[in-house]
Amino acid sequence: MSTQKLTAIIITFNEIDYITQCVNSILFADEIIAVDSFSTDGTWEFLNSHPKIKAIQHPFENFTTQKSYALQQASNDWVYFLDADERVTPSLQKEIIQTINSKDTASAYWNYRSFMFENKRLYFSGWQTDKIQRLFRKSRCEFVDDRLVHETLKVDGSQAKLKEKLIHYSYKNYEDYKGKMLKYGRLRALEEFNKGKKWTLLHQILRPCWKYFNHYIIRLGILDGKKGIIICYLNALGVHERYKELKRLRTNT
Incomplete structure (x- = not known):
């Protein structure tokens, strides 16, 4: 063979x-x-x-x-x-x-x-x-x-x-991972903008909160201690950045 x-x-x-x-x-x-x-x-x-x-x-x-x-x-x-x-x-x-x-x-x-x-x-x-x-x-x-x-x-x-x-x-460290999440968030915003998705205040507030709750409580981030808090927060921050950037893209069109 x-x-x-x-x-x-x-x-x-x-x-x-x-x-x-x-x-x-x-x-x-x-x-x-x-x-x-x-x-x-x-x-x-x-x-x-x-x-x-x-x-x-x-x-x-x-x-x-x-x-x-x-x-x-x-x-x-x-x-x-x-x-x-x-x-x-x-x-x-x-x-x-x-x-x-x-x-x-x-x-x-x-x-x-x-x-x-x-x-x-x-x-x-x-x-x-x-x-x-x-x-x-x-x-x-x-x-x-x-x-x-x-x-x-x-x-x-x-x-x-x-x-x-x-x-x-x-x-690697807090700032490095934060930079990744913000970059991913902005790219996801452009992706959704290209698909015609709209920004709403409800999404801006609730989606990051749901991301944190889902990963920290439902996906058991609480069991990871301080590390879980950090990761779940930064993942939620990426979602917040996504909708913040989507609003900016919509405003400038």
Whole structure:
């Protein structure tokens, strides 16, 4: 049986604190492509000098267009996407290799993630069921154009789930995570603006409150202690920013 080849793809911007460990975790791939949106902290220099990486600079518009561009660069049909703050464990590496070389494969696979608050795992706060599409066939999948953040795949064929979890070091510190949530919020606002959604004062007030209540109480963030309070607040802040930005976009049209 011939061995299937795998392309690993990483999207980067100023990820010098994470990129070495991320790349080291995916060195088993036959091809590694990194698409960098003009980093200024040494990330680009690291990527461009690495012997196993095909490094490309490309302007960032949104996550979907950036990942669609990166996908076009892959030489192999099987691709595995990961962010610079994610790590593939040895057990996940083994499962990925076994999966793409099995006789009966799906077109795309969901990957559960373990959310890391600094260097310790966060068990609740809405992250306990976090999963994302990471492993798939390039020939059978494409990113949906109308999603600017939390990009979604359109899959031709069946989907399945990997058992092993991807490690996600999303929370480096308060200001870093706050910046992510505000950026995601503004992109979601543009996404909803493009779909013709309206801003209302009710949404501006209630949606952030519901986000916090849902993650802190219903999704058991209260069991994460102080960390749960911080994460749930910042996630709710991202929702508040979404509607604040949507109001601004509507006002300026």
